[in-house]
């Protein structure tokens with residue numbers, strides 16, 4: 427079930443996303459957040475930091491679990507998702523660092539790290555709000571289009587489309603890791619509420635496919651159609667084909 431919010435500009439996009447997360451924390455300070463990386467949520471995190479500075483929101487008792495992490499990038503690498511989260515959000519708010527969780531991409535054994543993260547998620551109980559961006563090929567987290575999808579946290583080989591899209595953050599595509607650890611589709615769908623965000627004309631086609639197309643593992647985001655509580659925030663461009 428989708429509740430689609432179409433916003434008019436970047437500021438509204440970020441304020442609406444941050445507003446949903448902030449009101450959850452206001453009503454439930456101990457909320458468990460599922461967080462995402464990528465370009466889409468950066469402005470949302472910026473706005474949350476503003477709300478925190480204004481005393482309107484606190485992360486003091488919140489816990490967070492991130493969707494995914496590249497395998498092989500040191501945690502202090504400029505593109506590691508742990509560093510991204512520290513720099514874009516965690517370092518600027520009152521969240522207890524020990525309550526922030528990102529899969530470990532540096533343990534040397536990706537499969538073991540994935541299994542450990544999955545156990546952690548199971549112990550954490552239900553995620554109250556899972557924030558999601560959307561890949562151009564319909565991936566969520568790093569669940570890439572495939573014949574079969576995996577429910578639990580696992581190691582994935584990244585699609586060429588994904589590596590190309592993310593190459594903009596690296597010096598060249600050769601530096602983009604080939605593998606990642608991602609929460610599985612099952613873990614994502616277990617969240618109480620999902621907040622899917624997409625902006626820009628280049629996302630219009632995949633947004634329409636995900637929300638209105640057939641439910642297929644070839645478009646992992648289409649499985650969100652099975653979830654009872656998904657809020658979708660799109661700008662006019664990304665929502666252009668809805």
Ligand SMILES: N[C@@H]1[C@@H](O)[C@H](O)[C@@H](COP(=O)(O)O)O[C@@H]1O
Nearest residue numbers: 463464465466559560561567568
């Ligand atoms: N693993 C991340 C996803 O979690 C993200 O949602 C997606 C879209 O990224 P962007 O928001 O930059 O378009 O791709 C990345 O590869």
